[in-house]
Amino acid sequence: MIYLDNAATSWPKPEQVYRTLSSFARRAGANPGRGAHRMALEAARAIVGVRADLASLLGVEQPERIVFTRNATEALNLALFGSVKPGDHVIVSDVEHNAVMRPLKVLKDRGVAVTTVRTDDHGRIEPDLVQRALRPNTRLIALTYASNVLGTIQPVAEVGRIAREAGVAFLVDAAQAVGELPIDLRTLPVDLMAFSGHKGLLGPTGTGGLYIGPGQNPEPLIYGGTGSRSEVDYQPEFLPDRYESGTLNSVGLAGLGAGVRFLLKKKVQEVRRHTLALTQRLLDGLAGIAGVTVYGPEEAAERVALVSFNVGYLPSTDGAYLLDRGYGIACRGGLHCAPAAHRKLGSLALGGAIRFSPGIFTTAEEIDQAVEAVAKLARECRTD
Numbered sequence: 579m580i581y582l583d584n585a586a587t588s589w590p591k592p593e594q595v596y597r598t599l600s601s602f603a604r605r606a607g608a609n610p611g612r613g614a615h616r617m618a619l620e621a622a623r624a625i626v627g628v629r630a631d632l633a634s635l636l637g638v639e640q641p642e643r644i645v646f647t648r649n650a651t652e653a654l655n656l657a658l659f660g661s662v663k664p665g666d667h668v669i670v671s672d673v674e675h676n677a678v679m680r681p682l683k684v685l686k687d688r689g690v691a692v693t694t695v696r697t698d699d700h701g702r703i704e705p706d707l708v709q710r711a712l713r714p715n716t717r718l719i720a721l722t723y724a725s726n727v728l729g730t731i732q733p734v735a736e737v738g739r740i741a742r743e744a745g746v747a748f749l750v751d752a753a754q755a756v757g758e759l760p761i762d763l764r765t766l767p768v769d770l771m772a773f774s775g776h777k778g779l780l781g782p783t784g785t786g787g788l789y790i791g792p793g794q795n796p797e798p799l800i801y802g803g804t805g806s807r808s809e810v811d812y813q814p815e816f817l818p819d820r821y822e823s824g825t826l827n828s829v830g831l832a833g834l835g836a837g838v839r840f841l842l843k844k845k846v847q848e849v850r851r852h853t854l855a856l857t858q859r860l861l862d863g864l865a866g867i868a869g870v871t872v873y874g875p876e877e878a879a880e881r882v883a884l885v886s887f888n889v890g891y892l893p894s895t896d897g898a899y900l901l902d903r904g905y906g907i908a909c910r911g912g913l914h915c916a917p918a919a920h921r922k923l924g925s926l927a928l929g930g931a932i933r934f935s936p937g938i939f940t941t942a943e944e945i946d947q948a949v950e951a952v953a954k955l956a957r958e959c960r961t962d
């Protein structure tokens with residue numbers, strides 16, 4: 579099988595992630611922060627360690643500013659519902675994931691105004707248009723770091739500077755960027771950043787988090803036991819406990835820690851070099867196939883490692899099915915939970931697009947085989 583669905587979740591994980599999941603569950607499977615016996619303390623120490631390693635990967639000076647969630651979706655919900663109130667105004671792009679758009683739809687029904695800024699044909703936002711969309715009551719700008727449909731990397735630093743100057747919170751959906759693009763939150767003007775633990779960070783599913791920058795204090799989504807200040811009626815105000823009620827996914831987080839340490843050793847720049855070369859190879863290969871429409875920037879440097887395309891008039895989910903059953907290629911067809919991006923591309927009629935997303939363990943040979951498979955599929959479609 580050729581796995582080209584790393585944008586959904588990375589696979590395989592580094593060997594040490596599997597090893598850690600098993601050994602941690604056996605050795606330190608107690609409840610972290612809920613007891614003083616040695617196993618509970620070991621579990622708690624491991625979570626502190628993961629937070630510290632992640633902070634060093636992302637350039638976060640205070641590790642407690644990273645709070646763990648189940649996935650990027652929960653982190654985005656926390657940031658949006660926790661920061662925005664009726665009467666506020668939010669600016670967003672037209673290529674956002676449903677993890678942003680659906681919470682915003684609910685907030686809109688509750689009296690929040692939302693401006694959707696149109697991106698260019700490749701899904702890139704023009705910072706000037708964000709500047710012009712600002713209003714006196716703008717509370718937050720939400721932008722994906724990289725589109726999960728077009729791959730386009732957004733000018734996050736420029737938009738962040740606009741947000742800073744205007745005194746508006748800047749929320750970045752980094753689900754497709756962490757672990758693949760070098761990110762340094764000491765210099766990047768971002769206030770809130772949501773991420774998945776199970777994609778580029780190479781952890782297991784059920785892991786993710788939100789970076790909460792200085793000056794940000796969203797209302798928690800969930801209240802309850804934190805193992806700290808139990809005598810107090812209200813939720814603790816301090817980080818990360820304010821946002822981490824209930825038993826943490828300690829086994830998953832230990833696995834995430836192994837993924838993060840793998841990246842710290844290998845270096846994100848090296849991951850990027852590898853996936854960039856594969857993405858360019860994929861783009862060049864697909865560009866040479868008659869009947870294939872490729873979406874997004876032609877240069878891999880302007881993208882993260884994903885390429886969406888369609889084959890003639892073949893519905894995208896049929897294409898993904900045929901690639902799996904006929905050629906052993908695991909990829910994703912459909913709307914990728916981002917119908918707004920497909921509406922913009924005009925790909926709704928084909929039910930979205932086929933998306934190939936290589937990862938750190940994908941090889942150049944696998945990309946060549948995948949391109950060859952698409953070429954065969956395109957030929958079959960033409961004779962049909």
Ligand SMILES: Cc1ncc(COP(=O)(O)O)c(C=O)c1O
Pocket residue numbers: 585586648649650651652675677722724725726751753754773774775786
């Ligand atoms: C851009 C973007 N945002 C948010 C998400 C949601 O991530 P998760 O599955 O970790 O909730 C995804 C997942 O595909 C994504 O690509």
